[in-house]
Amino acid sequence: VKILRTMKRLNGARGVSYPYVHSKEGSGCYFKDLDGNTFLDFASQVCSNPLGYNHPGIKETIKQYMNRSPVKFAGQDFLVKEHGDLLEELLSITPKQLNAAFLINSGAEAVENAMKICMHKRTSSTFGISCTNDFHGRTLGALSYTHSNPVHKKGFFTVPNKQLPFSDQAPVVLEQLTRQGAKKIAFVIMEMVQGEGGYNVASKKMIRDVRKICSSNSIPFICDEVQSGMGRTGKWWAFQHFGIVPDAMSSAKALNVGATIANKKLFPVEEGAISSTWGGGNIIDLAVGCQTIKIIKKKRLLSNVQQQGMYVKKRLNEVSAHGVVRNVRGLGLMVAFDLPTKKIRDDMILESLQRGLVLLGCGPKGVRIVPPFIVSRREIDEAINIIEASIKRCCAKDFSHTGAICQFTSCTTSTT
Ligand SMILES: Cc1ncc(COP(=O)(O)O)c(C=O)c1O
Numbered sequence: 042v043k044i045l046r047t048m049k050r051l052n053g054a055r056g057v058s059y060p061y062v063h064s065k066e067g068s069g070c071y072f073k074d075l076d077g078n079t080f081l082d083f084a085s086q087v088c089s090n091p092l093g094y095n096h097p098g099i100k101e102t103i104k105q106y107m108n109r110s111p112v113k114f115a116g117q118d119f120l121v122k123e124h125g126d127l128l129e130e131l132l133s134i135t136p137k138q139l140n141a142a143f144l145i146n147s148g149a150e151a152v153e154n155a156m157k158i159c160m161h162k163r164t165s166s167t168f169g170i171s172c173t174n175d176f177h178g179r180t181l182g183a184l185s186y187t188h189s190n191p192v193h194k195k196g197f198f199t200v201p202n203k204q205l206p207f208s209d210q211a212p213v214v215l216e217q218l219t220r221q222g223a224k225k226i227a228f229v230i231m232e233m234v235q236g237e238g239g240y241n242v243a244s245k246k247m248i249r250d251v252r253k254i255c256s257s258n259s260i261p262f263i264c265d266e267v268q269s270g271m272g273r274t275g276k277w278w279a280f281q282h283f284g285i286v287p288d289a290m291s292s293a294k295a296l297n298v299g300a301t302i303a304n305k306k307l308f309p310v311e312e313g314a315i316s317s318t319w320g321g322g323n324i325i326d327l328a329v330g331c332q333t334i335k336i337i338k339k340k341r342l343l344s345n346v347q348q349q350g351m352y353v354k355k356r357l358n359e360v361s362a363h364g365v366v367r368n369v370r371g372l373g374l375m376v377a378f379d380l381p382t383k384k385i386r387d388d389m390i391l392e393s394l395q396r397g398l399v400l401l402g403c404g405p406k407g408v409r410i411v412p413p414f415i416v417s418r419r420e421i422d423e424a425i426n427i428i429e430a431s432i433k434r435c436c437a438k439d440f441s442h443t444g445a446i447c448q449f450t451s452c453t454t455s456t457t
Contacts, residue, residue, distance in 0.1 A: 067094025116322020148293030149178025176237035239404020240377030275373030
């Protein structure tokens with residue numbers, strides 16, 4: 042409680058969203074907080090912890106850096122081995138046209154740099170395009186193309202941008218814009234599965250037609266894979282479900298560092314056109330990212346993601362027979378469902394937390410199910426049982442939370 046109070050007082054951002062503090066203890070999908078409570082984690086640090094807690098392979102990697110300092114280098118200027126190792130490993134899982142990457146600090150910066158490299162050569166361009174309801178990050182460039190929640194943008198300047206509907210109308214609108222001057226368009230950026238905006242899966246037609254229009258007008262097409270990438274959907278990258286290859290893409294979260302990935306020819310040749318002091322320089326982050334890819338490959342975790350993802354959907358569809366759980370959707374272990382109202386969703390996430398299950402919201406009334414890739418059927422059953430019981434309680438007339446939890450939390454709406 043002392044730490045929570047300090048956070049509430051001193052944290053310039055949100056204060057306290059989830060009212061517990063992580064301890065170092067945990068194993069697989071479970072972790073303990075500092076008070077010794079055990080939680081089952083179906084939020085995976087907002088999709089950033091694909092291998093769960095205290096994975097032996099990851100711990101072994103981190104151990105190598107115990108007696109070394111600094112662990113952070115100015116990685117674009119002063120090279121470390123881990124930088125090259127991660128580039129090689131990362132580019133082993135991208136389509137061969139996407140053969141170079143720029144490593145950076147966060148998802149927003151990975152997106153921002155993907156947009157920058159695309160607009161750099163398009164000297165007549167005046168704006169970029171994303172979709173209604175997209176989330177691409179909070180730096181001002183990435184934020185300009187974010188449309189998932191007005192609170193993200195209120196009070197901030199944006200750079201010139203236009204929106205396509207996230208539907209089969211997207212190619213129609215894009216076609217109209219190209220007729221007004223394709224050279225004015227710097228890039229089109231999209232999420233194949235909208236994350237923060239509500240786990241909406243794009244249709245194959247929309248993605249393929251937009252890709253086609255971009256190709257025939259030489260407009261760079263960017264896939265934002267910050268949340269959906271690195272295996273979360275059961276393939277390394279969500280765009281692989283759609284049978285397309287983008288011109289550039291962003292990765293972060295589960296990779297443990299940010300990455301802008303494209304063909305080498307798309308990157309600016311001028312020295313300093315893109316850079317960052319710490320980009321490609323945090324040796325622990327780089328080594329963990331590299332090891333994460335190796336473990337996903339070695340343990341064939343993409344196959345577990347596919348199988349368990351299907352099982353999650355099956356179980357949720359069974360629960361939906363009661364009529365409260367709606368619109369079960371997603372790819373792999375990037376799954377969500379809706380509840381009838383925002384209040385019931387918010388209450389349900391808090392109630393599940395009190396029962397030891399960590400969940401995340403998305404969109405207006407969605408709940409994300411994003412466990413680590415190592416999740417088992419037994420853990421899914423445990424989570425679904427908690428979800429069912431929590432829904433039942435929160436749908437009761439005049440339900441409200443009571444007790445200490447109310448002092449701290451509004452943990453329900455997602456932040457990233
Ligand atoms: C699709 C997508 N793009 C970009 C970002 C921004 O990443 P970060 O929070 O690391 O800046 C996020 C974060 O949730 C995301 O989901």
